[in-house]
Amino acid sequence: MFPIARAQSGFPVHPRLKMPPLSTAITPLLRSLSTVQTPMPNSRDEERPLPTSGFQIIDADHLVEEEELPDYKEDRFYPVRLGEIFQDRYQVIAKFGFGSSSTSWLARDLRQGGTSCPYENARLTFIGIIIYDHISRRMGDTSHRGRGNIRRLLDSFQITGPDGKHIVLVFEAAQMSLRDMKLVFRRDGFDEDLVKGAIIELLEALDFLHTYGEIVHTDVHPGNMLLGTNNNNLFQKLKQKEFSSPVPRKPVSPSRTIYLSRLILPKEGPMLLSDFGEARIGSGPHGGDIMPLEYRAPETLLYMGWSYPVDIWSVGLTAWDLLEPKRLFTARDEDGELYDAAHLAQLIAALGPPPPEFLAKNPERRADFWDEQGKWLGLASIPKGRTMEALETRLEDKSGFLRFIRRALTWMPEERPTAKELLEDPWLTDEKA
Numbered sequence: 001m002f003p004i005a006r007a008q009s010g011f012p013v014h015p016r017l018k019m020p021p022l023s024t025a026i027t028p029l030l031r032s033l034s035t036v037q038t039p040m041p042n043s044r045d046e047e048r049p050l051p052t053s054g055f056q057i058i059d060a061d062h063l064v065e066e067e068e069l070p071d072y073k074e075d076r077f078y079p080v081r082l083g084e085i086f087q088d089r090y091q092v093i094a095k096f097g098f099g100s101s102s103t104s105w106l107a108r109d110l111r112q113g114g115t116s117c118p119y120e121n122a123r124l125t126f127i128g129i130i131i132y133d134h135i136s137r138r139m140g141d142t143s144h145r146g147r148g149n150i151r152r153l154l155d156s157f158q159i160t161g162p163d164g165k166h167i168v169l170v171f172e173a174a175q176m177s178l179r180d181m182k183l184v185f186r187r188d189g190f191d192e193d194l195v196k197g198a199i200i201e202l203l204e205a206l207d208f209l210h211t212y213g214e215i216v217h218t219d220v221h222p223g224n225m226l227l228g229t230n231n232n233n234l235f236q237k238l239k240q241k242e243f244s245s246p247v248p249r250k251p252v253s254p255s256r257t258i259y260l261s262r263l264i265l266p267k268e269g270p271m272l273l274s275d276f277g278e279a280r281i282g283s284g285p286h287g288g289d290i291m292p293l294e295y296r297a298p299e300t301l302l303y304m305g306w307s308y309p310v311d312i313w314s315v316g317l318t319a320w321d322l323l324e325p326k327r328l329f330t331a332r333d334e335d336g337e338l339y340d341a342a343h344l345a346q347l348i349a350a351l352g353p354p355p356p357e358f359l360a361k362n363p364e365r366r367a368d369f370w371d372e373q374g375k376w377l378g379l380a381s382i383p384k385g386r387t388m389e390a391l392e393t394r395l396e397d398k399s400g401f402l403r404f405i406r407r408a409l410t411w412m413p414e415e416r417p418t419a420k421e422l423l424e425d426p427w428l429t430d431e432k433a
Contacts, residue, residue: 051242056248056249057248057251058249060252064260065095065260066103069100078159079161080105086168090107091107094239094262095262104117106235115173116155117172129167129169131277131281132169132276134213134281135276138213144208146208147212149201149205149270151272152171153171154171155169156168173229174274176226176263177222177227179221179225181227184263188325189394195319195323199315199319201270202220202315203315205271206220206315210418210419214282214283216283216284216306216310218310219292224274225318227266227271228270230269231267234267247260283308285305287305287306290310291310294317295317296331298354298411298413303362304361304365309413311419313408313409316408319405319408320405323401326391331343339380344380345376345380345381346383347411349386350391351406353374358412388406389402404425
């Protein structure tokens with residue numbers, strides 16, 4: 001899947017990658033999902049407005065989509081309507097999903113005839129747009145293959161809704177994330193070859209970002225790895241579905257309707273790394289909280305400066321999460337309580353105790369969890385049986401995979417390899433270590 005897409009775009013396949021292309025690995029999965037073909041829309045359908053009747057009305061007392069968020073406030077969300085046209089250019093044809101302060105939609109570009117994904121975000125700072133502008137300029141300066149695995153920002157603008165102003169980012173169209181793909185189709189984990197292909201393309205993207213873009217992503221995980229597409233006809237079928245089977249919706253007020261998101265069966269395409277809203281420019285060291293809680297690298301847990309190696313830590317956990325049914329680190333104790341001591345205790349169980357030189361980088365924070373001799377104070381019990389060998393349950397020969405994970409997951413950030421170095425790992429190249 002992914003190497004094929006890169007070759008079609010003019011990005012050569014890495015010569016050391018001897019594993020089967022990810023297209024070979026994902027094809028059996030795609031065939032198992034569905035063989036139903038949806039008719040392509042004709043030109044007459046393209047010119048018709050979307051249906052205003054014939055859909056299911058969801059009961060007003062039933063919470064759906066973004067309403068189910070624990071801190072949901074409707075004024076954070078612009079009330080997008082199916083068929084709405086933004087900037088006299090982007091016509092909304094389907095809802096793709098939602099986040100804590102945003103919704104994601106598929107739109108038809110009325111000027112150029114393609115499709116794109118407007119992403120309405122009420123709380124995005126302009127830092128995110130600055131990052132994308134920086135990436136775009138660096139993409140033009142190099143032919144690095146990893147640039148083909150970065151989701152491109154096509155446009156951005158501001159709109160005014162009933163509750164204030166909202167920023168809209170327009171991205172190239174993409175399918176579901178690998179996280180959602182796993183949740184829907186493969187809860188027990190993807191096949192090893194598919195995971196290898198995804199990690200290869202992730203590392204290519206990070207090598208471009210770190211080497212040419214001088215950008216730390218800080219938020220690498222399967223939810224931000226999207227399946228791109230080689231054929232926009234996949235998205236054009238969604239408009240035909242809206243004519244034949246309009247999506248259910250919930251009228252909330254005269255100005256606001258909540259639509260259910262469309263689920264489409266995944267097709268082959270490149271992996272696209274997305275969401276640069278928390279990225280940083282420059283090698284740092286940077287400071288501050290970053291990364292999803294369960295993904296936080298040791299240096300962030302102990303309030304140390306951080307740089308590119310936090311992304312490499314995330315690569316290791318991403319590979320684990322794509323392959324395995326359960327996470328390596330949950331950051332919770334045996335009672336389900338979430339806190340840093342529980343997270344560090346799990347790190348100790350899997351990686352062994354941290355070296356003294358690591359703890360010496362922040363003696364004040366170290367004193368919260370270890371004594372002066374480096375002995376664990378026991379604010380959370382070190383869990384038994386949480387070694388990598390015990391938690392890895394799917395591979396007959398796990399040695400190569402676990403060696404790869406251990407290279408990425410180290411206490412000392414400077415001991416983690418670069419993205420380029422990890423691309424040469426025997427687990428990815430199918431070479432004997």
